Amino acid sequence: LEALVSGSNSSSHFLSTCGYGSSGDQSEERLRRKLRFFFMNPIEKWQSKRRFPYKFIVQVFKIILVTVQLCLFAHNRYNHVNYSWDNRIAFSHLFLKGWDATREVNAYPPAVGNLALYKIDDFYSTLDYAVVGYANLTNAIGPYSYAEEDNTMTPPVLCLHQYKEGIIYGFNESYIFNSEIVTHCLNFTLGHNITRTVFSSKGFLEANNFQINFSALVQATLDFSVKTVNFKAAGPITPPDCYKFDIQEPYTLRGKVLHMPVVTRIVTSREMPMSAIVIFNRDITVTKITQLINQWVTCVELGTGAGRVVMANLYFQFRHPIEPYLDQMEVMCRMYAGEPLIITADANAKSPMWHSRVVIRGDRRNDAGRPCRRGQALEELISGHGLEVVNQPVNAPTYKGRAGVTTNIDVTLCNAECVAMVEGWRVVNDVMISDHNMIVFDITMGRVA
Incomplete structure (x- = not known):
């Protein structure tokens, strides 16, 4: 009888232990299934739960949308840069005397040197060429117009940046020099009868008592603006692009407040x-x-x-x-x-x-x-x-x-x-x-x- 009772207790104890171990295995298995679900890709989750992957579709849509936006921006930027570069070449032919098509080819080493002036007569003739080209803007093949809303020609502005004093006496190796840089500007007020043969910048400057001391000259710029419209940028929804080009001869870009001497x-x-x-x-x-x-x-x-x-x-x-x-x-x-x-x-x-x-x-x-x-x-x-x-x-x-x-x-x-x-x-x-x-x-x- 004692043996039977003892056996019964042992059996009861054994069964209880086995039952406890089975419950722990089920909990562990459920936890594993949950963890495995979190590491599934969207397709495996759909196969497992048969739920439509809304989040996956949203992420795919966002990727497609951002990609399309980047492609459209890159395309528009590419067209803008190309159009600006084409106009820069056109302006060089219209307003820069001595410009040649070989300068438009980017090559290393370059085929030609920098466009520079070495004679006073060339300086004035270059000004004449630019001013006359600006006055005859309607002769350009490109659809250019003046910056004013009524298409009236605004006078180009000649600005000279010179040392306050700069006189050189080379024969005895002496000079008079003041490092302060002063800037003088003059409007080239043009008449309606300007043609390619009548305008003289030298005569205009002399008539206005505007002296150029070339030995003290640091920089000379001629500034004016033109407008144009780019039809090629137009699409079924987007309108044509309108541009205003501020042209300066020579072209300068210093990353600072423009037209200010370095001593300021x-x-x-x-x-x-x-x-x-x-x-x-x-x-x-x-x-x-x-x-x-x-x-x-x-x-x-x-x-x-x-x-x-x-x-x-x-x-x-x-x-x-x-x-x-x-x-x-x-x-x-x-x-x-x-x-x-x-x-x-x-x-x-x-x-x-x-x-x-x-x-x-x-x-x-x-x-x-x-x-x-x-x-x-x-x-x-x-x-x-x-x-x-x-x-x-x-x-x-x-x-x-x-x-x-x-x-x-x-x-x-x-x-x-x-x-x-x-x-x-x-x-x-x-x-x-x-x-x-x-x-x-x-x-x-x-x-x-």
């Missing part, structure tokens, strides 16, 4: 600057006010032995609300209250306070019959901080649009501590290539003017 100090923000302050005088100490500088605002402190003045330059983007720019101006006025402060701004705002015509037909930013809201907001800030408007009424307009609209949207301001320093405010017309004219004024501060 240029203050801007680091990323995509829309405003800048350029200092030519080396005797002036310049301190950047970094906490006030951004893409749209440049602010510096200019100092001499006679004193200092804070100067700020702002660009009000016309597509942006004016309030953020006014907030930055208010910060400046509060920081430098009681100190000389000058603010220059392309405000893109109109007001009688700075002698602009407030109502202009067709101006989308200023409905006819209504005052300019941007101008009113700027007026309130000027009055609130006691600023003085330096703009003078008897001057050329500060802005001239492509459609011939002229007005004053550039403002020069100063506080009470700086009113006596600023004098001689004036607008110099037809000097800049920009649609804004140059504004000039003197700052009298001790021996610096």
Whole structure:
């Protein structure tokens, strides 16, 4: 009996142990199946569960979509680069005297040397060739037109970058030299009767008392713009591409603020600057006010032995609300209250306070019959901080649009501590290539003017 009972207990114990081991194996098998499912590819998952692979289809669709986008972008970019290169070759034939087709073949070593000038007569004849080619733009096979909306010819601009003094007396090995580089620009105002035989750049420069000292000449550029339309880029949905080419002879690309001598100090923000302050005088100490500088605002402190003045330059983007720019101006006025402060701004705002015509037909930013809201907001800030408007009424307009609209949207301001320093405010017309004219004024501060 004891043996039977003992056997029964042992058997019961054995059965219980076997039952526990079977349950653990099933759990382990379920865990393995789950893990194996996570490592399956979409097809194996579909074969295992018979579920439609939505995520897989979405990923495939994204891959196809991104690939198509990249191919379309590459195709458009390829067409754009080719079209630009073809036009560059066309411009070389139209405006560069002595250009030859052998220069268009990229080969190493190159078949010909650089296109250069060695005689003064060649310099003037090259200018004549470019200006006459620009005046006879309609003779080009390509569909080129002038940059103005009414297709009127804007005068090309000749800019000379020269040393301030550069005279060489070779016979006794002496010279007069000043390393400061100065830039002078002149518009080639052309008549409607310009042909290939009548224009003389040399005579035009002499008539305008525009002297070229070739021994001091650093760089000469001739700038103008043309427009064209590329029909080949058009498709069933996309319209043709419109291009505006800014042409400069000789072609230069320095990656810096253009047309500024190397001796200048240029203050801007680091990323995509829309405003800048350029200092030519080396005797002036310049301190950047970094906490006030951004893409749209440049602010510096200019100092001499006679004193200092804070100067700020702002660009009000016309597509942006004016309030953020006014907030930055208010910060400046509060920081430098009681100190000389000058603010220059392309405000893109109109007001009688700075002698602009407030109502202009067709101006989308200023409905006819209504005052300019941007101008009113700027007026309130000027009055609130006691600023003085330096703009003078008897001057050329500060802005001239492509459609011939002229007005004053550039403002020069100063506080009470700086009113006596600023004098001689004036607008110099037809000097800049920009649609804004140059504004000039003197700052009298001790021996610096």
